[in-house]
Each structure stands twice: as structure tokens, then as C-alpha cells.
Amino acid sequence: MNNDNWLDDIRNKMTDFELDEPSGLWERIETHRADRQQITPINRNGHRRGAVLSWLVAATLLTAIMLSGLHFFKPESKVDMTAARLAKDVSDNTLISPVNSEQNLAQTLPQSIGNRISRANTLTAAVCQASQSSSAAQLTDDEPANQNPAGKDNENAENSETSPSADNACNRINTEYAESTVSASDSHNVRERVSVGIFTSGSIGNGMSGPSNNSGNKSLSGLMSDPTKNPDDGPVVQSQAPESGSSNTRNSKMQHHQPIRVGLTVAYPISPRLSLESGLTYSRLRSDVDATEANISFSGEQTLHYIGIPLNLKCRLASVNRLEFYASAGILAEKCVVGKLSGHKFINDQAGAEENTDIHEKRLQWSLNAAAGAQLSITPDLGIFIEPGISYYPDNGSDISSIYKDRPLNFNLNLGLRLTLGK
Amino acid sequence: MNTADNEHDLLQLIGNNEPAALRLMYSRYIRHLTAVCSRYIRNDEDAKDVLQESFLKIFGSIDRFVYKGEGSLKAWVTKILVNEALKFISRSGRLDFSPISEENTDIGDDQPETADIPAAIIHDFIRQLPDGYRIVFNLYAIEGKSHREIASMLGIRESTSASQLHRAKALLASKIREYINRRSS
Numbered sequence: 001m002n003n004d005n006w007l008d009d010i011r012n013k014m015t016d017f018e019l020d021e022p023s024g025l026w027e028r029i030e031t032h033r034a035d036r037q038q039i040t041p042i043n044r045n046g047h048r049r050g051a052v053l054s055w056l057v058a059a060t061l062l063t064a065i066m067l068s069g070l071h072f073f074k075p076e077s078k079v080d081m082t083a084a085r086l087a088k089d090v091s092d093n094t095l096i097s098p099v100n101s102e103q104n105l106a107q108t109l110p111q112s113i114g115n116r117i118s119r120a121n122t123l124t125a126a127v128c129q130a131s132q133s134s135s136a137a138q139l140t141d142d143e144p145a146n147q148n149p150a151g152k153d154n155e156n157a158e159n160s161e162t163s164p165s166a167d168n169a170c171n172r173i174n175t176e177y178a179e180s181t182v183s184a185s186d187s188h189n190v191r192e193r194v195s196v197g198i199f200t201s202g203s204i205g206n207g208m209s210g211p212s213n214n215s216g217n218k219s220l221s222g223l224m225s226d227p228t229k230n231p232d233d234g235p236v237v238q239s240q241a242p243e244s245g246s247s248n249t250r251n252s253k254m255q256h257h258q259p260i261r262v263g264l265t266v267a268y269p270i271s272p273r274l275s276l277e278s279g280l281t282y283s284r285l286r287s288d289v290d291a292t293e294a295n296i297s298f299s300g301e302q303t304l305h306y307i308g309i310p311l312n313l314k315c316r317l318a319s320v321n322r323l324e325f326y327a328s329a330g331i332l333a334e335k336c337v338v339g340k341l342s343g344h345k346f347i348n349d350q351a352g353a354e355e356n357t358d359i360h361e362k363r364l365q366w367s368l369n370a371a372a373g374a375q376l377s378i379t380p381d382l383g384i385f386i387e388p389g390i391s392y393y394p395d396n397g398s399d400i401s402s403i404y405k406d407r408p409l410n411f412n413l414n415l416g417l418r419l420t421l422g423k
Numbered sequence: 424m425n426t427a428d429n430e431h432d433l434l435q436l437i438g439n440n441e442p443a444a445l446r447l448m449y450s451r452y453i454r455h456l457t458a459v460c461s462r463y464i465r466n467d468e469d470a471k472d473v474l475q476e477s478f479l480k481i482f483g484s485i486d487r488f489v490y491k492g493e494g495s496l497k498a499w500v501t502k503i504l505v506n507e508a509l510k511f512i513s514r515s516g517r518l519d520f521s522p523i524s525e526e527n528t529d530i531g532d533d534q535p536e537t538a539d540i541p542a543a544i545i546h547d548f549i550r551q552l553p554d555g556y557r558i559v560f561n562l563y564a565i566e567g568k569s570h571r572e573i574a575s576m577l578g579i580r581e582s583t584s585a586s587q588l589h590r591a592k593a594l595l596a597s598k599i600r601e602y603i604n605r606r607s608s
Contacts, residue, residue: 006534006599007564007592013542014549014565018454019461022471026449029478255569290569297589299570299581346585 004292194268197279197385199416201261252291254302256403259285261412265310273316281308283334285402289343300343304359304402308334312369322377328387329370336361339400363396365404375418387414427451430496437485445482452497456504462549462561463508473511477504505566509576512558520555520583535599548598556591563588 265279283306291298312330319325339359345352371389378384389412393404403410427433427447436444456474464470481500488499512518537545549557558577562568563584568576570584577584 004534006537006596009537010545010549010595011565011567013537013545014458014462017458017542017546019458019546021453021457022467022474025453025471025474025478026446028471028475029449029482032475032479033482253567253569255572288569288571290563290571295589297570297585299585301571344582344585346582346589 194266195275195418195420197263197265197267197277197416197418199263199265199385199387199414201263201412201414202258252289252401254290254401254406255288256406257286257288259283259403259410263308263310265312267314267418275314275316277312277314277328277330278310281310281332281334282306283308285404287402289341295347297346298343299346300341300355302341302359302402303339304336304361304400305338306334306365307337308332308365310369314373324375324377324383326373326375327371328373328389329368332367332369332391334365334367336365336400359400361398361400363398365396365398366394367404368392368394371414373414381420383418383420385414385416385418387416388412389414430493431490434485434488434490434496448481448485449478452500455497456500458546459501459504460508462546462565463505463558464511465550469511469515473504473508476511477507480507501566505562509558512554513577518554518558518577520579520587535596536603537599540599540602544602545599548595548602551598552591552594555587556594559584559587560591560595564592 261281261283263279263281265277267275267277269275285302285304285306287302289298289300289302310330310332312328314326314328317325317327336359339361340356341359342354342356345355369389369391371387373385373387375383375385391410391412393408393410395405395408398405427436427444433444433448433451437448453474456477457470460470460474460477461467464473477500480503484503488496490496549560552560559573562573562576563570570581570588573579573584574581
């Protein structure tokens with residue numbers, strides 16, 4: 001039986017209790033209201049939209065700063081979209097004179113662009129020489145341009161100067177191939193490469209609170225035990241929970257804060273549209289704890305640190321310019337690696353010293369996850385993404401109360417950065 | 424005359440700048456808020472001032488309210504009222520958390536039986552609690568705040584909140600038992 005049932009009854013009674021209004025109150029409010037600010041029309045979603053927008057802008061700015069740093073230190077970071085477009089424009093001239101275009105390109109564009117286009121021309125020319133029946137489509141499918149190491153690019157660039165002049169068909173192939181190479185945002189080849197993503201995640205909505213009459217929370221049971229029952233004056237925190245059916249009853253209340261998650265994932269393409277994604281995640285779950293048992297009460301904080309391994313199947317849905325939409329679903333296995341319960345215990349009026357106890361949880365916490373995502377390519381290799389999603393945490397039979405256990409269905413929002421790696 | 428059967432409809436009326444919408448909102452919540460306010464503020468005139476200030480704040484910030492389903496508006500107006508009540512108490516310097524001497528702080532092994540006691544009686548008992556006890560009891564037992572939150576709201580230590588709650592419960596239990604004994608005799 002709960003010792004605080006009478007308080008629950010009082011709470012229920014008070015929640016529904018009403019009293020007559022003070023006389024003349026509305027008239028007073030009317031008078032004062034006229035002197036104050038005019039009430040603006042209600043926009044129930046405006047505040048939330050504004051908050052989300054502010055958050056997105058802040059996140060985008062942060063990401064942009066990170067990108068700038070990464071971009072600066074990346075050897076090929078000189079390849080920007082402006083240069084790519086310029087290369088594309090210039091490469092169109094290869095329909096008329098490919099060799100001249102290459103030479104001009106090498107002088108006017110960053111070396112890597114020039115190398116890529118030169119290499120494209122070389123490959124195409126070689127294929128045309130070997131077999132006039134080879135099609136452009138086959139060439140682009142079989143030989144993604146950006147899978148070639150930079151060193152080889154240089155060799156190819158040199159070789160291209162000694163290539164025999166190509167016929168119009170080959171020139172056309174040259175152009176198409178060069179375009180597909182340079183304009184990475186239009187190319188599926190880029191998306192078929194392995195990508196690495198880092199992200200941070202937060203739940204959508206407020207944290208939650210509620211009474212928890214779970215007498216099995218082992219760490220709480222330890223802290224709630226009466227120290228006077230420890231004749232050896234040892235540690236107050238006991239490592240074992242009271243036995244089931246114990247006469248000790250407890251009313252505990254936990255308020256869960258929004259979990260925070262960061263992760264590093266790697267996606268490996270298994271088809272042009274599908275890719276498998278896995279990696280490593282870290283999650284922190286924090287809850288405020290208040291518990292009472294007879295004349296003993298405890299107030300503190302529970303913090304759980306989880307390391308997880310996700311496995312997701314991602315499906316690319318559509319691409320519009322530099323924006324790509326995708327959906328993903330999968331599972332996440334998480335293990336609580338560190339857990340702590342810290343706070344103060346009070347016996348009647350006497351507050352004890354701060355007490356800490358470790359929380360041990362051996363069970364794995366599984367979750368089923370689904371998300372819809374949008375990725376914006378900042379450069380051919382780098383993109384920022386946003387993934388609203390939903391997660392379901394099945395009960396793993398743990399005694400530890402957490403937001404996973406008390407609110408199995410969670411909405412979350414991932415924000416991150418994805419780097420696509422070539423071979 | 425437009426009517427609003429639920430909070431969503433009421434918000435729509437307010438959003439449409441219906442002249443009677445705010446009065447409708449006032450009528451819907453005033454009895455509930457009066458009861459809540461009088462649990463925090465014992466003096467009726469002070470409670471009236473707090474109610475007035477709360478409604479002015481509610482009307483002035485209704486455009487920023489985010490509807491999260493039926494009941495969310497009531498929870499929001501209650502929260503504003505409680506904040507205003509705490510501000511009033513804080514400004515008036517009436518909050519004293521010193522314990523009453525020679526007071527029985529033993530709640531007893533058996534919890535008091537409250538099921539048959541009318542809500543008005545319970546409400547009156549809560550109002551009779553000393554200021555510090557009453558505020559902490561209201562925040563913890565009725566509003567569902569944690570000691571950590573209460574400590575933060577009132578600028579006191581968590582231990583103070585816990586001890587005030589314990590004493591409030593003991594005193595309230597004592598009043599309830601006395602009432603039951605009087606009634607049965």
C-alpha cells in the first residue's frame with residue numbers, strides 16, 4: 001500500500017475544487033486591461049515555429065562554422081560549387097576543341113578540377129580508341145571519376161595531352177563525363193559512396209514527470225534505507241534492493257529531462273537507393289528524483305550514460321538540386337555504461353550529507369527507430385542533414401526507471417553533418 | 424453569441440478576436456483559479472489582486488501559448504497564477520520557513536483517511552497551514568513539483584523544502600484526524 005495515498009486523494013480533490021469568484025474582479029481586470037498592451041491575435045503555432053526556426057538557424061550557423069573549418073583543412077576543399085559550375089561551362093567547349101579546353105581549364109581552374117576533367121577526357125578517349133561500341137552510359141557506370149586517387153589524376157592529365165584527337169561522339173562523351181564528374185550534386189555516383197555522419201539528437205517535446213511507485217528501483221531502495229539499521233555505520237547506500245514483498249513501501253516521483261544523444265555513423269551503399277548505416281552513439285539520460293518512504297525522503301538526480309550501436313536501412317527517396325530526401329528505419333542496441341544516483345536523504349527534518357550510488361544495469365536497451373531525413377549538400381562531399389524521427393523502446397525488464405521505460409514512444413530530431421568518402 | 428465547448432474552440436474564438444472570447448475564458452477558469460489562489464494566499468483582498476494580475480498576464484501573453492491538447496490551457500493559466508502568487512508572497516516578505524517549535528512532526532504509521540472528507544474542508548485545512556509549509560505542500564503535493572524545482576523557485580535549499588513538506592504533512596494529518604474524531608463523536 002502506498003503511504004501517500006491520502007496525498008493523492010487530496011491532490012485529486014484540490015484539482016477539481018472550485019470557489020466563487022471575488023466580486024467585481026472582472027470589472028477591475030477590464031479597467032486595467034485597457035491601460036495595458038493591446039492583445040494581439042493568437043497564433044498558436046507561431047511561438048513554436050519561431051523557436052524551431054531559431055534553433056535551426058543556430059544549428060545551421062554552428063554547422064557552417066564547423067564546415068568552414070573542415071573545408072579549410074581539406075586538401076581538395078578548393079573545389080567549390082562556383083568552380084564546379086565554371087568547369088562545367090568550360091567543359092562544354094570540348095564539343096568544339098577538347099584539347100584547348102583542357103589547357104585553358106588547367107590554367108584557369110583549381111588543379112583538382114582540371115585533373116578530373118583531364119582524366120575524364122583521357123578515359124573517354126581511351127575507351128573510344130579501344131572500342132567504338134562502348135557507350136557513355138557504361139563508361140560512367142563502371143568508372144566513377146572520383147574513385148581515382150589524386151596521383152593517378154595527374155598521370156592521366158599528362159597522358160591526355162598525348163591522346164589522339166577524338167571524334168564528335170567521343171567529344172560528346174567527354175563532355176557528359178566531365179559534367180558528371182565535376183557536378184557532383186547532380187551525380188548519383190557521389191551518393192553511392194561510403195558516407196560518414198556525425199549528429200546530435202534531442203527529443204521533441206518536454207521532459208516528463210510522474211509518480212513512480214516502482215519499489216524495485218534498486219539504487220533508490222539503497223538510498224531510501226534507514227541508516228539506523230546499519231549498526232556498523234558503514235555506507236548508507238546499500239547495493240541490494242529490498243526483497244519482493246517487503247513491508248517497505250515507497251512513493252517516488254521522477255522527472256525525466258530530454259535525453260541528449262550524439263553519434264558517429266557510417267553508411268555503406270548496397271544499391272543505388274539503399275544503404276546500410278551503423279556506428280556508435282552516446283546518450284545521456286537525466287532525471288530528477290524525489291522519493292519518500294515512511295519518514296525518510298530522498299531528493300536527487302539520476303544520470304545514465306548509454307553507448308549504443310545502431311543498424312539502419314536508409315532509402316533515398318528523391319533529389320532536388322542539392323537537396324536529398326530519404327527515409328530510414330532500424331534498431332539501436334544501447335548499454336548503460338555508467339549510472340549514478342546522487343542527492344540528499346532526509347530523515348524527518350535532518351538532512352544528511354550528499355550521497356552517491358552507482359547504478360548497474362546489465363540489460364541491453366533495444367529500440368526501434370524510424371526517421372525521415374533531408375540532406376543539403378554544402379560541397380560535393382559534405383552535407384548537413386536534419387532527421388525528425390520516432391523511437392520505440394520496448395521494456396527490457398529493467399528495474400531502473402528512465403525516460404526509456406516511462407515513455408517508450410519518443411519523437412526526436414537529429415541534426416548532423418555527413419561526409420562522403422571516395423576511394 | 425459564440426460558444427466554446429472546449430479549449431481548442433475557445434482559443435479559436437480568441438484568435439478570431441471575438442469580443443466576448445476573453446470574458447468566456449475568464450468565466451471558464453475563474454472558479455478554479457480562485458480556489459488555487461486561495462490555497463497560496465490567505466488574505467482575500469491579496470488573492471483578488473493576484474487573480475487580477477494573473478488574468479492580465481494571461482490575456483497579454485495568450486498569443487504565445489502553444490496548444491498541446493485539451494487541458495493544456497487550464498494547466499497554463501494555473502501555472503501563471505501560481506507564479507504570480509509566489510511573486511506576491513516573495514515581494515511581501517511573508518515567506519518564513521522557520522519551523523514551529525513544540526510541534527508534533529510525526530505523521531503516524533497509518534495514513535489519514537481522506538476519502539469521506541469534503542474538498543472544501545481539505546482546502547480549508549491547507550489554508551490554515553503556516554505560510555512556508557503551505558507553499559511547499561501546494562507545490563509538491565498538488566502541483567507535482569520536485570524538491571529541486573521548489574528549491575529553485577523559492578530560493579531555498581532542497582533540505583528546507585523537504586523538511587517543510589514533512590512538517591506540513593504532519594500538521595495536515597493531525598488536522599484531518601481531529602476532524603474525523605470530532606465528526607464521529
